[in-house]
Amino acid sequence: MTEERQLVVPGEVIIKSDDVLPGENTRKENGEIIALRYGLSEVSDNIAKVIPVSGVYQARRGNVVIGEIVGLTSAGWLVDVGVAENAFLSIMEVPRYVDKNALQEVFDIGDAIIAKIWNMGGRGIDLSVKLRGFGKLYEGMIFGVNPNKIPRIIGKEGSMINLIKDATGCNISVGQNGLIWIKGDTLDKELFAKKAILYVEENATKEGLTDNVTKWLSENKQ
Amino acid sequence: MDKTFDITKERIKKCLAEGKRFDGRKPEEFREVAIEYDISDKAEGSARVKIGKTEVIAGVKMDVGEPYSDSPKEGNLIVSAEVLPLCSSRVEIGKPGFDSLEIARVIDRGLRESGFIDFSGLCIKEGEKVWNAYVDIYTINDDGNLLDASGLAAIAALKSARIPKYNEETGKADYENLTDKKFPLTSIVPITISVHKLGNKFLVDPTREEEDASQTKVIIGSSDGIISSMQKGNEESIEIEEMNQMLDLLEKSWESLHKKVNKQFK
């Protein structure tokens, strides 16, 4: 059973059923599944949940995030990824030799990096830039979007973001914390890619998004 | 995340060096300006100004007071401003910070020095009773350039303000009854424009990103080519040649901004 997605408010009954189980952002009481957060309700495979459409970024292990270096310690760097606690990037998680007395030569305060959250423990978020494609972001521009729209911006297996990359010829990196980095040959191409992404963000919940984006990209070609 | 990264700031400066801005505007161009009136029916005059997504409201309240001894025929102007925590995640709770103070004092100077207000029109009884005019400014959303938006909101509020009835018996204002008398103003329109320096180039009406990338600014209050107030922000220095360029930019932008807003003023 799959029910159409609907916007629900906290405390609203999503569905009355003895068989359906309470999923994310819901609870069950007296045979009713009740929303515990504002968002889109979804019932499928006998689980009812609320998909957030708003709210600050919640860090999860495995997430790719973009952040700013805000501090240097003897063991690594403090990184602001837009959550309450600063994340930590250890020297051990960098795929090159780091001079303990000259950390700033690798990453300095104000630098933008793209990293993976490899652990979330009691001490907070631990980042790694060991894998290919992670590390410092040079030039280009970074802007923010609603982190809840990131899955749509990336698309199934990257289909949406690749569509935009191809049409604009830009390098684009998407952080699940809502930050996006774009670098292209010209400013106009970068701004075109940014506009395309903002278009996806605005129309994320609408039907036929991929077709609309393809149409938009060809109509607004740079 | 509400932050402008260093690489973005560099990109902004690089573009400006070519005369370009992210939203396609020219360096002397303001965003869309929208003015609404009567934000509060309890104010003698009030207005809401939106410049792009930046939003500021201002209200005029009046009460009866005494004139200063050196200006027995003139009323008083008191300007206050509050950068509300509503408007941005960057505002800390607590006492109004420097930003609030800067807005209040710069706008006060702009209104006072320009000759916009006819202070003698606020006189009730020479040497004894005059109107005090309070202009209070509140910021609602900060997408850059709160200062210029505050200036426009103050002007709009004053231009739409009417004087309360003066109650002879109590010697106080009767707020239930406004007179038809408009707040005494001259034809001067003292628009405050902040000119920002980014790299070696200049712009007006920065978005928040652009304002984050701004190195220093000069705030100028002028009307029809006559500059009556000016203030430079922060510690970075400006070459004389740069100042000249900023003044040229000011002239260009004043013209186009004036066109945009004059038809919206009451």
Next chain:
Amino acid sequence: MSTNFKRPDGRKVNELRPIRAKVGIIPNADGSAMFATGNTIAIAAVYGPKKMHPQHLQNSEKGTLRFTYNMNSFSVSDRIKPGQNRRAIEISKISGWALEPVVDLKKFPNEVIDVYVNIIQADAGTRCAGINAASMALAHAGIPMSDLVVSISVGKLDKTIVVDLDKAEEDFEEGEGPTDIPVSLTSKGKITHIQLDGKINSEQLKEAIKAAKEAGKEIYEIQKKALKNVGEEIKYG
């Protein structure tokens, strides 16, 4: 409930003033809303959850809901001097308590959710308007909540129970004078806030609370509609 009583503006005793509500009015905020009842207009912005500063106020067991209520200087006839005042501090505290029961603060230890309410225009019922705006703004911000909170001022004019007092009624002078009772409830009818100023016996107080619960149902529908139509102004009455 006496239905012959004539209210200054002609409303029925259980009739709310016209309401306007809109969600998503401050782009920078994580959640925001406007709630206007009659001539009273309140706006609310929510930022968070985020790190609590100053550090000594951090609570390692649960997050903090920090409510700041403020009236604009020109929201009333006699200008309010800008700056902190005791009434605002008190209302800030109680408004926070009105909303806390529905917010799952255990999910955010050491963090704070900031709720800011600003009164643009005042014609009585400002704290209730503020709580209504805040309820919508908190939901809009994606804060985990068990329910929305609705807030209404009920009261007694001389001997009659009425709903949603305006300023003229707060200043009512006949007979027993006015009794002003702001109440906040969840949609399930749980009282999260109640205050009282005036003179009333317990029978009538029970009646007043019942009237608040009934009126609250209409406000709940408005809050819900505004949240389901972000950016649209919802009008009632």
